[in-house]
Amino acid sequence: FVKQQLNLSPLFQLLWKQAQTYPLFPALGEMEGHMFECVNQAAVHEELEDETRRLCDIRPFLPVLKLVTRNCGRAERLLDSKIGVLIGKGLHELDALQDQEVKDFRSKMFRISEEKMQRVQKMTWTEWLQACFSPQLENGGGAITDGLNDRPADLKVIIHFDQIKLLNGTGLVPCWLKRLKQTGLQIITTPPLSLHPQVQVRAGLFHGTELLCKTAVSSESSGRSEHTWSDGTLEFDICVCDLPRMTRLCFAVYAVMDKVKKQKSTKNTHLNKYQTIRKHYPIAWVNTMVFDYKGQLKTGDIILHSWSSFPDELEEMLNPIGTIQTNPYTENATALHIHFPEYSSHPIVFPLFDKVRVSAHTQTHIHTHTYTQACTYHVPLYYSSVLLTEMKLDSSCLCSFTLLQILEKGRGGKKFHIELKEIMERDPLSQLCENEKDLIWTLRHDCHENFPQSLPKLLLSVKWSKHEDMAQLQALLQIWPKLSPRDALELLDFNYPDQYVREYAVRCLRDMSDEELSQYLLQLVQVLRYEPYYDCALTRFLLDRAQSNRKIGHFLFWHLRSEIHMPAVSVQFALILEAYCRGSIPHIEVLKKQVEALSKLKSVNELIKLGTIKNARSKTKEAMLTKEAMMTCLRQSGYTETLSDLHSPLNPSVLLSGINVEKCRYMDSKMKPLWIVYNNKLLGGDTLGIIFKNGDDLRQDMLTLQILRLMDMLWKEASLDLRIVPYGCLATGDRAGLIEVVSSADTIANIQLTSSNVAAAAAFNKDALLNWLKEKNSGDALERAIEEFTLSCAGYCVATYVLGIGDRHSDNIMVRSTGQLFHIDFGHILGNFKSKFGIKRERVPFILTHDFIHVIQQGKTGNTEKFGSFRQYCEEAYLILRKNGNLFITLFALMLTAGLPELTSVKDIQYLKDSLALGKTDDEALKQFRQKFDEALRESWTTKVNWMAHNVAKDNRS
Structure with a gap:
């Protein structure tokens, strides 16, 4: 232990002294020209330039340090080593790849990063602070090179x-x-x-x-x-x-x-077939x-x-x-x-856009009169085809004479405009039949003028196997008006792989404020998986915005690094991380401190798991020994220094000053999460809690909490504040991550159990929750707490119903002392409710128990006015979410390849379409929601039975 606390300097001097006894020592040259190198825990070659580092912080994979010669590019080698350790993938692995695309991308990013850092060096202090530390995110021959033909x-x-x-x-x-x-x-x-x-x-x-x-x-x-x-x-x-x-x-x-x-045998024979x-x-x-x-x-x-x-x-x-x-x-x-096979003696190259545009212009010019007539009078291709069949003409050879004949018969016009409008208003999950696709494509200029938000449906109607249609679409795209960033997100889905479409989508995203970009960053990182080439518009956009705002850069770093272990994206994400680090060199040390702190927490967690296995026979002995071991570990200087004075990965604006070791503990669940408590100087001495999980995939929780934040934002935009508590949650690695502890809060289960001596009866004590709020608040504060409870209960009733959040037992619902109710632990979403022996354990659309109603009505049974207001909040919140149904579907669709256990196919997203009643009128949808509301109230006794069973099981465990 004492030796581990030593830094490299005395060890290096000791080695150099021993080396002097060897015959070839003079060949080594100056001591300053050498340094140590090791293989670290991430199997990465790490050059140990800093001789003040301690062995306990380096943690080599094997107890072997290699003496290597420093070269003239010491600064570059040191930077490469730091980046490799930081991103969890050594840059020598990227150097070894025999892939010209990787080499070209790295070379380009290196040049851009150098230019970026040169601009940073020329900034004034004020400009640098604004760029990196913005106080708040803002609001607000055979060669195909001559053309397609x-x-x-x-x-x-x-x-x-x-x-x-x-x-x-x-x-x-x-x-x-x-x-x-x-x-x-x-x-x-x-x-x-x-x-x-x-x-x-x-x-x-x-x-x-x-x-x-x-x-x-x-x-x-x-x-x-x-x-x-x-x-x-x-x-x-x-x-x-x-x-x-x-x-x-x-x-x-x-x-x-x-x-x-x-x-099976038939009546006529007894022989089996x-x-x-x-x-x-x-x-x-x-x-x-x-x-x-x-x-x-x-x-x-x-x-x-x-x-x-x-x-x-x-x-x-x-x-x-x-x-x-x-x-x-x-x-x-x-x-x-x-x-x-080789089709030509020359490389076959896909034509550049200028060639495609010329081709599109030529095709359009040939059929100008015909095309103009079709667009003006809304004559659909499929309708024209029916009439032309009798004339034995193909619809692709449609001539002006034939169109004029159709128009003279009074066909087309307003009817087709209405039909087009109905198609364009459908949700993204609705399938288009071939006739509808033909109609959309024929009326594409009408779509451009009157339904610009219909671009995704137009793209699905293009015959991508016809280069003439591709050329026309790409030309039309250049004059298409910009979509709102929220609408443009859909164009980054896998269904829209065209390079120019995705570049158009990114141009629309550039109008996003930093705050809005931060809201959708999780999906934007995931859709990088759909990009077939490393150098693309989306990658450049994310790097540019991340290097312009450190908070965005912080979360981009962690979203990428948390999945770098996945083989399908390992190289792609490593390249983007390297590019970010080279363009944000001052940020490297800040992130490095966080990575080291998480490594320390992981070692503490593994120590506890090992201790619980060894002492599994005696729970009391287990708790004492493992808690003592945890305290001893956290008090070591190596752990204390690493875990202190770092920016929180959950929120880089929060500085975690020092650990309050006495208040730290581990939680009694399978993976033994750590409950780490920090003293925080910037919060007036208040403590701040963080849960570290090692062995659980937090990405589904991240997605659910992100959607809750979005719902909160949409409600507030409509002047409805439902006091949502979207606490922080961040995946930091392979089945590892952090969760923010919400202060001054307790679970419904604990509130109920402390109010009753009998665990079985606790769930049926309707006064427990109200009495707890009365203990925490008095006078006007109690009235405010009940109002907070009413608003937040309405928000979570609607949110959990729309998202299909399951496993809602009394330990997964919490209440703050100020009255805010909130849900935690989102392991089951989109209607994947738990069942036992084939029987659903949850038979209500959302949790609305009589003790909740008791609080809302201020303990007065006849207080129907308060309950009526609560119901009105729920209905208003539901209708607001319905108006943004397409956005929710898009965000879930963009996560389909993330590998979340309950989001693997479009069928999973169908739950959102049903819960939001998309395709129905507001009146029909509201009627459906009211039925679900009444069902939740009527069947709330089943929730109480489940909670009673949970309380009894929990009491037995303790």
Whole structure:
């Protein structure tokens, strides 16, 4: 322990003294030209430039320090080392990547960062403080380079694949089988599978989720671990010239096996019949872009290492929404060898926008008269097609004469405008049929003039497999009016992969204030997963805003770093983090202090977990020993210094001065969260509590609390303040994070249990909550507390109903001494309510018990006026959320690939559409909500029964 407290300086001097006894010592040169290097806990090579650091803070992975020579670029090496340690991924790993796109991105970001830091150095103190420490976030030949029409339209897209290397082992593992964690694979099946199954490959070309042409399927191949096709050619029925810029090539590898199914005997025979059914079992999937980051059509041989985890309900086992990154764990991944043929002796390059615009202008000019007539009189393409069928003309050859004939018959006009308006007002989850898409595309200029917010639906109506339509859309996009930032968020969804669409969306986002950007930062980080190339408009936008406002930079850093362990985004997020750090060098030390503090808390948590395992036989002994060990650990100077005087990761505006060790404890739950209490000088001596969790994924809680903050903001914009308490919550790493402790608050369970000697009876004491508020408040303060309770109860009733928040027991609902009620722990959302023995434990749409009503009515049974006001608050709050239903759906849709346990498909988001009654009138929706309100009140006794069971179980545990 004493040795661990030593810093590097005496250790370095001791080593240098011993080195003097060796013959080649003079070759070492000056002592100042050397330093120590180690491999740290994150498996990163760390250069230990600072000799004042202590061993206990460095925590090398092995007790080995290596003496290395300092080079002339000491400052650069030191900065690289700091950034690598800070982001949790050594920069030498990025240096080792043989990827030209990575090199080009880093080079560009390095140049931009240098220019940024040079501008910072020229700033005055006032300018620098405003930029970095704003007091508050603000309110408020064959080469396709000459144009689309010059592209080789007669060429078909063809992919060759030579072989597939399956997972190491002797067979295939269908997704429903258990896999043993070992070098090889052991198959556990009932009945056993054949060791020589047939394997097929399916491939599809996608633009977003739109399949551009029919999928291609290989022949079947037999083998053990390697499968090779003699004629492994997949041909797609689409011309190269019709491929969109963001086309994805998606592969699925699956086993084809015969399954014998026994049929029941019929009346005419007593013999059982057997039927052989061909079953497909997914093995792996992988995606790749058809054009590289420079816009060149890929050619040559490529090896794609696949992913084996399949999302639910994949069409044809293809996963277009999945990552285009290949699996970095190559040893145990299915390897797919493919070959892109060369169509020309020159690289085929997707045309630049100027060429596309010229093409669009030419096409428009050819049909000017026809097109103008169609747009003016609202004649839809699908309607025209019906009339033209009799004339045996194709709708794409629509001529002026035919249009004028239609118009003379009085067709079109106002009817189609009304129909278009109805389509545009639908929510984002509503599907468009082909006729509706044709109508929208035909009336695109009408959409531009009268329904600019309808751009997402117009984009879904484009035939992305026709380069003529792509050119027209991109030209139209240049004159499209700006959307509000909230509406533009939808355009960052996976369904809109086009580069120019996403650049347009980012232009709209630039109108966001820093406060609004902070509100949606969680989603903006997640949709980076949808960006196929590292250098994109969204990445540049986030870096620019983060480096201009340190608070945004703080949360961008943590949102990225908390997921850097995920293979699909590891390189992408590391590159963005490196770029941020290089452009915000003064921020590095601040963030480094936070990272070190979290590392210390993690070690304390692991110490407690180890202690509870060793002393599991005696709970009392366990509590005493582990609490004592925790105190001893926190009192060590290494821990005290690291955990003191740092900016809170939950809120960088809060400075955590020093730990109040006596008030710190750990919580009695499976993962033993730490309850850390800080003395805070800036809060007049008040303490501040933080819960550190290690082993729980907090990202779903983060999302729910973000939506609660948004609801609070929307209500306040409508002059309705429902006293929401959206406390801080931040994921900081792999199943680790921090939660803010709300001061002067207690759970409903504790309030009830302290009011009764019998745990079973506590839940039915309707006076407990009101009496508790009376103890905390008196006179006018009590009246204010009851009003606070009424408003906050209304807000959380509506919010928990709309979001479908489940597992609402009495330990998940808290009340502040000032009267504010609030909910915590959001492990179940979107209607995923708990059940036991197949019976739902929660049978109410939201929690509204009689003891809540008792408080709202100030303890007076006949106080219907107060209850009427409460009900009015609920209805008003519900209608406000309905008006913003599309925004909620968009925000949840943007989180679909985040890997949250209860948000994995569009079907999960359907719950929001139902709870907000989207598609109904306000009167119909209000009628539905009133029915749910009455149901919650009527069935509140079931909540009391559940709470009684929870209280009894909790009492037994204690």
